[in-house]
Amino acid sequence: MRCAAASPPPLQSVPCAWSALSTAGTSLPRRQITPPPQHARSSFVTIEAPKVSAPQSAATSAMSRAITKSALGSVLLVAAAAAARATAPAVGTRGAAKPNVLLVLADDLDLTLTSSSYLNRTRALVGDQGVELTNAFVHTPICCPSRAQLMTGRFFHNIKVDAFDAPGGCMHVASDDPAFYSDWHFAGHFAAAGYAVGLFGKHLNNDNPVDAPPGVDRWLVNGGGDYLDPSFSWAPAPGVGGSTATFDNCTGPCYSTSVIGNATLQWWDDRDADPRPFFAYVAVKAPHIQDGDGWPVAIPAPWYNDSAIYASEAPPRTPNWNASCPDHHWLVSSQPPMTAEQADRSDELFRTRLRSLISVDDLVEALVSDLDRRGVLDETFVLFTSDHGFQFGQFRMPEGKWNVYDHDLRVPFFIRGPGLAPGSTNPTPLTHVDVMPTLLGLAGVATPASMDGADLSSFLLNGETGGRATLLMEYVGAGTVVRYEHAEDATNNTFRAVRVLDADRDLKYVEFTSSEADWNFTAPPQEYELFDLSTDPYELINLYAAADPSLLGR
Numbered sequence: 001m002r003c004a005a006a007s008p009p010p011l012q013s014v015p016c017a018w019s020a021l022s023t024a025g026t027s028l029p030r031r032q033i034t035p036p037p038q039h040a041r042s043s044f045v046t047i048e049a050p051k052v053s054a055p056q057s058a059a060t061s062a063m064s065r066a067i068t069k070s071a072l073g074s075v076l077l078v079a080a081a082a083a084a085r086a087t088a089p090a091v092g093t094r095g096a097a098k099p100n101v102l103l104v105l106a107d108d109l110d111l112t113l114t115s116s117s118y119l120n121r122t123r124a125l126v127g128d129q130g131v132e133l134t135n136a137f138v139h140t141p142i143c144c145p146s147r148a149q150l151m152t153g154r155f156f157h158n159i160k161v162d163a164f165d166a167p168g169g170c171m172h173v174a175s176d177d178p179a180f181y182s183d184w185h186f187a188g189h190f191a192a193a194g195y196a197v198g199l200f201g202k203h204l205n206n207d208n209p210v211d212a213p214p215g216v217d218r219w220l221v222n223g224g225g226d227y228l229d230p231s232f233s234w235a236p237a238p239g240v241g242g243s244t245a246t247f248d249n250c251t252g253p254c255y256s257t258s259v260i261g262n263a264t265l266q267w268w269d270d271r272d273a274d275p276r277p278f279f280a281y282v283a284v285k286a287p288h289i290q291d292g293d294g295w296p297v298a299i300p301a302p303w304y305n306d307s308a309i310y311a312s313e314a315p316p317r318t319p320n321w322n323a324s325c326p327d328h329h330w331l332v333s334s335q336p337p338m339t340a341e342q343a344d345r346s347d348e349l350f351r352t353r354l355r356s357l358i359s360v361d362d363l364v365e366a367l368v369s370d371l372d373r374r375g376v377l378d379e380t381f382v383l384f385t386s387d388h389g390f391q392f393g394q395f396r397m398p399e400g401k402w403n404v405y406d407h408d409l410r411v412p413f414f415i416r417g418p419g420l421a422p423g424s425t426n427p428t429p430l431t432h433v434d435v436m437p438t439l440l441g442l443a444g445v446a447t448p449a450s451m452d453g454a455d456l457s458s459f460l461l462n463g464e465t466g467g468r469a470t471l472l473m474e475y476v477g478a479g480t481v482v483r484y485e486h487a488e489d490a491t492n493n494t495f496r497a498v499r500v501l502d503a504d505r506d507l508k509y510v511e512f513t514s515s516e517a518d519w520n521f522t523a524p525p526q527e528y529e530l531f532d533l534s535t536d537p538y539e540l541i542n543l544y545a546a547a548d549p550s551l552l553g554r
Contacts, residue, residue, distance in 0.1 A: 130416025153451030191215030
């Protein structure tokens with residue numbers, strides 16, 4: 001059965017200039033939007049130290065003051081930063097045979113619904129100078145599990161807690177298991193390979209240690225926290241006890257993306273005499289909403305928080321936008337049509353996200369430019385991606401993730417570095433569990449036994465297509481989640497799915513169960529879905545009921 005638009009539709013579909021999905025990935029329009037002149041960036045200003053909840057040594061206090069550089073405009077102004085550190089030597093490359101690594105991770109950044117196409121400088125500096133992987137997926141479309149899989153290279157079923165109601169952890173991730181940091185976390189593996197490791201920004205949503213974990217040289221992390229005047233767990237060096245640093249004394253509100261970017265730049269300054277290569281893990285909150293009641297939205301930097309910026313932009317009205325799909329999972333089939341207000345609120349959310357992404361472009365530009373100034377950009381792998389996608393009215397859900405459909409599972413993925421062909425694309429399927437094995441492979445390090453993912457470095461370096469053709473997706477329903485007046489998750493939205501993506505097929509098979517009643521998928525599934533995305537890229541037609549039993553293995 002084909003999904004249908006609401007009849008009569010509560011809203012008129014607004015035509016959008018946009019390219020549809022193709023079987024090789026997603027073709028997206030390029031935006032060339034410059035902020036108005038009144039939002040031009042201004043110089044760095046130095047401010048006082050953040051509030052810290054625990055006593056600090058003199059060295060730690062000085063470090064705190066250093067990382068609170070801010071700006072009246074874009075806090076990451078490259079020219080001012082370069083002038084302030086014009087004589088700084090190259091970071092971590094003297095005598096280092098291994099490349100540096102910079103990983104920048106966005107939060108809730110969609111690919112198929114065009115948000116990532118507004119990051120013009122990120123694409124120009126990373127994507128156009130390296131490889132764009134057009135079939136990059138996440139396994140689990142929710143923050144903490146997806147991030148944990150990226151950081152450990154392990155499938156969700158190998159890092160989740162033992163039971164639905166098990167205490168502790170982070171969104172059913174066993175982050176309090178001692179093995180999470182001692183054996184699984186990427187920091188220990190890169191440290192063992194001779195790397196200095198710094199983590200900046202959003203780590204796990206909760207259950208983050210205050211002290212730096214094993215293998216971490218600098219630690220400024222939180223669970224996403226607040227966009228304005230954010231707090232972080234802060235450990236400036238190995239063996240230095242952690243504390244909580246709050247940034248609330250800027251000229252105007254301190255902005256999270258700026259604090260995270262400046263902390264990274266400061267770390268590179270502080271380790272100029274360190275001959276080791278570095279791994280900088282930089283994870284921003286944007287464009288995630290600032291959680292709250294009502295109609296929560298993303299919070300742009302104060303200098304970009306102007307309704308005139310992107311005033312007329314709206315997400316594309318894809319064929320599955322506000323569509324009725326009675327043969328889909330009950331969470332989809334039971335959705336009422338969006339009202340005009342709900343759709344307008346969803347569109348405004350899209351615009352606030354775009355404004356928050358301007359600062360992400362600033363951050364990427366500043367970090368890449370600083371590496372170039374130091375003379376180490378050509379010796380550094382720079383990777384940009386997201387923890388999962390997002391939706392804006394698809395299947396009548398005004399916002400969110402949590403679902404098995406491609407707008408929630410596909411993510412942007414750009415990587416540049418030594419040996420990678422600039423301006424190239426690669427359709428090799430890649431998932432988040434492959435990220436750390438691949439980065440280790442690019443550093444010449446074998447995949448640790450603890451990791452489930454595959455090292456795809458040879459495919460990237462040789463410009464070849466390969467890897468696995470079958471991808472696993474798995475999700476544990478977080479419970480009843482209502483956003484923008486629509487139910488968007490439930491315990492029996494728990495699913496496991498197989499994506500078959502090869503030269504002949506583009507299929508997705510899904511089994512749904514209840515995380516509360518069937519934690520380990522031992523009972524028969526409650527519902528099924530099957531899509532052929534080669535002919536139905538918007539997943540409107542559930543083929544399961546009419547499928548050949550041999551295809552399903554029945």
